[in-house]
Amino acid sequence: MHQSSFPEVSAFHSLLNRTDWAGTPLGEIAGWPSSLRANTGMMLDSLVPMAIAWGPERVLIYNEAYTRLLGEKHPWALGRPVEQVWPEVWSRVGPLVERAYAGEAFHREDIELPIERGGRCDPAWFSFFYSPLRDDTGAIAGMSSTVIETTSRVQAEQDVRRLNHTLEERVEAATIELRRSEAHLRSLFGQTAAGIAETGLDFRVVRANEKFCAIVGRPLDEVVGHPLDGLIHPDDRRENTALIERMLASGTPFEVENRYLRPDGTEVWAAKMVAPIVEPGATRPTSILAIVIDITARRRAEISLRANAERLRLATDAASLGIWSWGADDENPTRENERLYDMVGIPRDGAPVDTVRLLTELVHPDDIAPYQAAMARTLATGEPFRYEGRFYRASDHALRWFEFTGALHCDDRGRPRRMVGTVLDVTERKEMDEKLRLREERYRTLLTSMDEGFCVVELVHGADGTVVDHRFLEANPAFERHTGLLDPVGKSARDMAPSIEQHWNAVSAQVAASGEPQRMVQQAAARAAGSTCSLPVPTKPRATRSRCCFATSPSKGAPRKNCARWRPTCRKRTSARTNSWRPWRTSCATRWRRSGPGWT
Structure with missing residues (x-):
């Protein structure tokens, strides 16, 4: 048992007394110099971490508070040289110890030292107060060190500095971003193609860009500070106000198309996106932002397009035209207007007509090949689609004639994409053409077989406007036999009979x-035998064409007597012919009407 030199007021005091000091350069506590015992006693009673290095070996003595710095090195460190206890920091602490041993008292604050604690080496910060210690003779025999660990404070200050630096960086970055955003916003606000306006909750304009002022047709000073309602068309104000109030209540932006009214009375259509602006920290909108695009040209084009579509509908309805389209993707026809439903006899809610159904159910079997040939020709050459054929109407299976026309639309590479066209029901025209053909046939048969000569002539006028000749436009065989004028069509009377009497022209x-x-009976000088009966019949004043009927007399020696004797016969024949011509007179008139402007 060692002799105790210090009062055992604590467990640490007892530990210090039981330490084998005899095995250290200091020896037993009883043999310590009084100055060392006094300084050690004062150190043990201190609550501040303190240590003493004594003797040339710099043997370490420390108090209980110092053990927090030593960590696992306690109690091994008691009585050992300082250099052995703190090898990891001796390169920095050693010079300080030497200064104290040299008689200098000083302090150092917030020295960073790597300290081994808890099985690892971590940085720590300390403030040191060094004082030299003298022995009983007054010579410097050691030093005392008061150590205050400042790791928490230093780290806190470092954290604060780092935080401040981070905050400064963030503030600087935010400032830069804010400036960039403001510059971008100013550029966007001033240079965008859209009009931008901001209003307060009282609907007065706070700011607006030049494009917005151009849209509403007012300078900036007549926009900013003025109510927005004053710029909107009176007919659209109520709706616009209701939408804004609904947006402010719900916080949901909205889009609308309405009109502005310029000072000169011009209406400007605009598409607007209106959104609430909520400032940071606020719970309700503080202002209103409107982005405006002028769509006047588009609206006018839409109105024109609708008007054109309506005119097209009226025109196609008036002309009884069906409109169809054909797509290259499915190669099926599509009905594009209501008239086509009626023409093909398919219900509006019925199954669509594809190509297979079109060819097997609707197109007449004899017209399938011409239809396919016309379609193939258009697709191959791009020329307009034209086809006329017979179709069976689906509703009553009636056979109808349809006339198709269409235009092919191709892509940039010239590949067929779509064909759009019209269809016209020409059944009545076909029936009329057939009737006219039959009447024309009867007309030709009658003219060819009749005994009287018949011709259609065109009057030829001289320089003074008098009729000097006539040109034959049509003549039957009997006319050639009676007159001896062979193949007269296209020739003038004087070309064929230069000695023809002028009274014929008169x-x-x-x-x-x-x-x-008029009727006349007279011997023709161009032909000595017989007399001729002429029946010119113009159809309107100042006509240039006449129809003439001729009959020959049986005696060339006594024309006047023969004329008197044949006059009753001529009347009967003429009356009979007139009665027989009445059924097809319309047909003849139609045919003569086509011959030139003199007939209607």
Whole structure:
């Protein structure tokens, strides 16, 4: 048992007394110099971490508070040289110890030292107060060190500095971003193609860009500070106000198309996106932002397009035209208007007509090949689609004639994409053409077989306006037999009979001027035998064409007597012919009407 030199007021005091000091350069406590015992006693009573290094070996003595710095090195460190206890920091602490041993008292604050604690080496910060210690002779024999660990404070200060630095960086970055955003916003606000306006909750404009002012047709000073309602068309104000109030209540932006009214009375259509602006920390909108695009041209184009579509519908309905389209993707026809439903006899809610159904159910079997050939020709050459054929109407299976026309639309590479066209029901026209063909056939048969000569002539006028000749436009075989004028069509009377009497032209001119038909019986000088009966019949005043009927007399030696004897016969034959011509007179008139402007 060692002799105790210090009062055992604590467990640490007892530990210090039981330490084998005899095995250290200091020896037993009883042999310590009084100055060392006094300083050690004062150190043991201190609550501040303190240590003493004594002797040339710098033997370490420390108090209980110092053990927090030593960690696992306690109690091994008691009585050992300082250099052995703190090898990891001796390169920095050693010079300080030497200064104290040299008689200098000083302090150092917040020295960073790597300290081994808890099985690892961590950085720590300390403030040191060094004082030299003298022995009983007054010579410097050691030093005392008061150590205050400042790791928590230093780390806190470092954290604060780092935080401040981070905050400064963030503030700087935010400032830069804010400036960039403001510059971007100013650029966007001033240069965007859209009009931008901001209003307060009182609907007065706070700011607006030049494009917005151009849209509403007012300078900036007549926009900013003025109510937005004053810029909107009166007919649209109520709706606009209701939408804004609904947005402020719900916080949901909205889009709308309405009109602004310029000072000159011009209406400007605009598409607007309106959104609430909520400032940071606020719970309700503080202002209103509107982005405006001028769509006047688009609206006018839409109105024009609708008007054109309506005119097209009226035109196609008036013309009884069906409109169809054909797509290259499915190669099926599509009905594009209501008229086509009626023409093909398919219900509006019925199954669509594809190509297979079109060819097997609707197109007449004899017209399938022409239809396919016309379609193939258009697709191959790009020329307009034209086809006329017979179709069975689905509703009553009636056979109808349809006339198709269409235009092919191709892509940039010239590949067929779509064909759009019209269809016209030409059944009545076909039936009329057939009737006209039959009447024309009967007309030709009658003219060819009749005994009287018949011709259609065109009057030829001289420089003074008088009729000097007539040109034959049509003549039947009997006319050639009676007159001896062979193949007269296209030739003039004087070309074929230069000695023809002028009174023929005079009579034709009189008929053309009066519009009244005339009969005459006279021997033709161009043909010595017989007499001729002429019946010119113009159809309107100042006509240039006449119809003539001729009959020959049986005696060339006594024309006047023969004329008197044959006059009753001529009347009967003429009456009979007139009665027989009445059924097809319309047909003849139609045909003559096509011959030129003199007939209607």
